[in-house]
Amino acid sequence: MHTQNALVAQPNEHRDQDHSYRLIPSKIPANAKMPTDNGVEVKQSQMPGAGKGLFARVTFSPGEIVASVDRPLVTELEIDRMLDTCAWCCQRGATDPIERKTAASMGLPHGFTEVKSCTGCHRVAYCSRTCQSKAWKREHKYECKVISVEDLPPLPPGVRGAIKILGRLKADPDNEFIHVRKIMSLWPAGDPNGMSEIYRLNKKRFDDFQSWDKPPGSTLESHMPMDWTSDLSLEKWCLMCTMNNAIILSSVFDGVPLGIAFDPLISSANHSCDPNAVLVFNQPRHEIRALRKIKAGEEILISYIEPTNPFNVRQMQLEENYLFTCQCTKCLKGGNLETDEFLGHPENLDDEYRKLADKLIARHESKLSKFLMSDNESEAQKRLAAMEAEAYDVLENDQAGTGETKEAIEMCIGSKMWSWTYHNSVVVLPRNIFIQGSSTRHSGSASNYISRYFLHCTRKNRVINAWAVSTLVNVLCGTAHKELYQELAKGGVQLRVLYFGFLFYLHDHTPRIFRSDSPFARVTEITYKQIIAGVTYSETELKEKVQALGRHWRP
Numbered sequence: 001m002h003t004q005n006a007l008v009a010q011p012n013e014h015r016d017q018d019h020s021y022r023l024i025p026s027k028i029p030a031n032a033k034m035p036t037d038n039g040v041e042v043k044q045s046q047m048p049g050a051g052k053g054l055f056a057r058v059t060f061s062p063g064e065i066v067a068s069v070d071r072p073l074v075t076e077l078e079i080d081r082m083l084d085t086c087a088w089c090c091q092r093g094a095t096d097p098i099e100r101k102t103a104a105s106m107g108l109p110h111g112f113t114e115v116k117s118c119t120g121c122h123r124v125a126y127c128s129r130t131c132q133s134k135a136w137k138r139e140h141k142y143e144c145k146v147i148s149v150e151d152l153p154p155l156p157p158g159v160r161g162a163i164k165i166l167g168r169l170k171a172d173p174d175n176e177f178i179h180v181r182k183i184m185s186l187w188p189a190g191d192p193n194g195m196s197e198i199y200r201l202n203k204k205r206f207d208d209f210q211s212w213d214k215p216p217g218s219t220l221e222s223h224m225p226m227d228w229t230s231d232l233s234l235e236k237w238c239l240m241c242t243m244n245n246a247i248i249l250s251s252v253f254d255g256v257p258l259g260i261a262f263d264p265l266i267s268s269a270n271h272s273c274d275p276n277a278v279l280v281f282n283q284p285r286h287e288i289r290a291l292r293k294i295k296a297g298e299e300i301l302i303s304y305i306e307p308t309n310p311f312n313v314r315q316m317q318l319e320e321n322y323l324f325t326c327q328c329t330k331c332l333k334g335g336n337l338e339t340d341e342f343l344g345h346p347e348n349l350d351d352e353y354r355k356l357a358d359k360l361i362a363r364h365e366s367k368l369s370k371f372l373m374s375d376n377e378s379e380a381q382k383r384l385a386a387m388e389a390e391a392y393d394v395l396e397n398d399q400a401g402t403g404e405t406k407e408a409i410e411m412c413i414g415s416k417m418w419s420w421t422y423h424n425s426v427v428v429l430p431r432n433i434f435i436q437g438s439s440t441r442h443s444g445s446a447s448n449y450i451s452r453y454f455l456h457c458t459r460k461n462r463v464i465n466a467w468a469v470s471t472l473v474n475v476l477c478g479t480a481h482k483e484l485y486q487e488l489a490k491g492g493v494q495l496r497v498l499y500f501g502f503l504f505y506l507h508d509h510t511p512r513i514f515r516s517d518s519p520f521a522r523v524t525e526i527t528y529k530q531i532i533a534g535v536t537y538s539e540t541e542l543k544e545k546v547q548a549l550g551r552h553w554r555p
C-alpha cells in the first residue's frame with residue numbers, strides 16, 4: 001500500500017515545497033526514438049516550457065491530413081456517457097424522448113442509435129455487435145472484470161484508460177510492450193510533488209487520481225492486471241498520460257462532452273490559440289488536418305479550446321482543463337485590445353453600464369481575478385472583468401433561464417464592449433435563447449447574430465460551427481417559431497434562404513476537413529441531398545438567392 005501513497009500525496013504535505021515538477025514538458029533524450037508518421041516527427045518545441053511537439057517534415061496544403069490514427073491508444077467515455085454511448089465508436093444514443101425525436105427528424109445519429117450494455121460488467125455499452133466484438137478483442141477483456149466489481153463506484157475515464165493500457169501491456173498480444181516502453185521515455189511520469197500542483201489547478205482531477213488508490217480491503221486492487229509494487233513507474237506513467245495528456249472529446253454533432261483520448265502521436269501536438277491545424281474526431285479515427293499552408297519544419301499546432309474566446313477565458317480554460325499557462329504567440333502578446341478585438345475601451349462605459357458593472361464587481365468578487373490581466377488593474381478594467389464574469393456565469397449555468405440570458409446579451413451588446421462577430425459568450429448566449437424557445441423581442445439582435453455568424457463561419461473555415469447553427473436555423477424555420485421567422489424576414493433575414501446558404505457551405509467544405517465516409521460527412525451529405533431533392537428551385541437559383549442575402553449584410 002505504501003507505494004500507492006507515493007503517487008497520491010496529500011495536498012498539504014507539499015504546499016511549501018518547490019514545485020519543480022512540470023506536468024508534462026521534458027527534454028527529449030538525444031537517442032530517443034520518436035513516434036513517427038510519414039509527414040511528421042516529434043521534436044523539442046520552440047514554445048517556452050512547452051516540452052516536445054509535433055513538426056511537419058513536408059509541406060502541407062490547407063485541408064490535407066497531417067497525421068492520423070485509426071484509433072488512439074485509449075479512448076474513454078465520461079462516467080455520465082458510459083451507458084448511453086458506444087464505448088468503441090463513441091456514438092451517443094439520446095435517451096431523452098424529445099431530444100431523440102428532434103435529432104431523428106434532422107437525420108442525426110443520436111436520434112437512432114440504441115446502445116446495449118455489456119452483459120459481463122453492465123458498466124459499458126455498445127451500439128452494435130461489430131463494435132462490441134472489436135472492443136472485446138482489443139481492450140475490454142482486460143477491464144471487464146476490474147470495473148464490474150460490486151460496490152466499486154464508476155471510475156473516472158483517465159483511470160479506466162490506465163487500467164486498459166496496463167492490461168494490454170501485460171498480455172501484450174500486439175508486441176506493444178517494447179514500443180510503449182520507448183514512448184514512455186518521452187512522456188515523463190511526473191513527480192509525486194506534482195499532485196499538490198494538480199490539487200491547486202483542478203481539484204476534481206486530484207480526486208480522480210485518488211480513485212486509483214482504493215482504501216485497504218477494496219477488491220479493486222486484487223483485480224488489477226498488474227502488480228503495483230513490481231512496476232510502479234509504468235502505472236504512474238499510464239495514469240499521468242491518460243489524466244494529464246489526454247485530449248477532451250465532444251460530439252461533432254451537438255458538442256456534448258463524450259470523454260477523453262490519449263495517443264502518443266496525436267497527443268504530442270501542442271496547443272496554440274492561433275492554430276495552423278485542427279484535430280478532427282471521426283469516431284474513433286483521429287486526424288490532424290492543416291488549416292492553412294504548413295511548411296516543412298514548422299510546428300503543428302492545434303487548439304485545445306475555442307480560440308476566439310477572450311485572452312483571460314482562454315487562459316482560465318487551459319489552466320483548469322489542461323493545467324498549463326499558454327505560451328502561444330497570441331497569448332504572449334497578452335490580452336490587449338488588439339488581440340481581444342471584441343472588447344471596447346474600458347474607459348468608454350457609459351453611466352448606466354458603469355453602475356451595473358459596479359454591482360457586478362461585488363457579485364463576482366471571488367472570481368474577478370480570473371478575468372483580470374494583472375493584479376493592479378484600473379477600476380475601469382475591473383468593471384469589464386465583472387461584466388465578463390457575469391456573461392460566462394450565465395453561459396455556463398445550465399439552469400439559466402431566457403430572462404437571465406437576454407439580460408446578459410443586452411449587457412454585452414448594450415455596453416458596446418463586445419461585438420457580435422466572435423465566437424465568445426456573446427455569440428453563444430443568443431443561441432441559448434433560441435434553444436430555450438425564443439421570443440421576438442430580440443429579433444433585431446437575432447438577425448444580426450445569425451447573419452454575421454454565417455459570414456464568420458464561412459470566412460473562418462468553421463464547418464462544425466456552421467453545422468450547429470444550420471440545425472438551429474432549420475428549427476427556427478419550423479411552425480413553432482413562426483413569429484420570430486416573420487420578424488426576422490421584416491429585418492431582411494430570410495431564414496430559409498440562410499439555411500440553404502449553410503447547406504451549400506457545408507456541402508462544399510465538409511469533405512475538405514472530414515473524410516467523406518465519416519459519420520459527420522455522411523450526415524451533412526444526406527441532409528443536403530434530401531433537402532435539395534425537396535425544393536422546386538434549381539440549385540443555381542437558390543445560390544443566387546443566398547448571394548443576394550449575403551450582399552445585404554456585407555459592410
Ligand SMILES: C[S@@+](CC[C@H](N)C(=O)[O-])C[C@H]1O[C@@H](n2cnc3c(N)ncnc32)[C@H](O)[C@@H]1O
Pocket residue numbers: 023024025026045047048049050051052053186187244245246267268269270271272322323324325326327328
Ligand atoms: C498533450 S501534451 C502535448 C505534448 C507535450 N508538449 C509534451 O512534451 O509531452 C499537452 C502539454 O504540452 C504543454 N503545452 C502544450 N501547448 C502549450 C502551450 N501553448 N503553452 C505551454 N505549454 C503547452 C503543456 O504542458 C500541456 O500540458
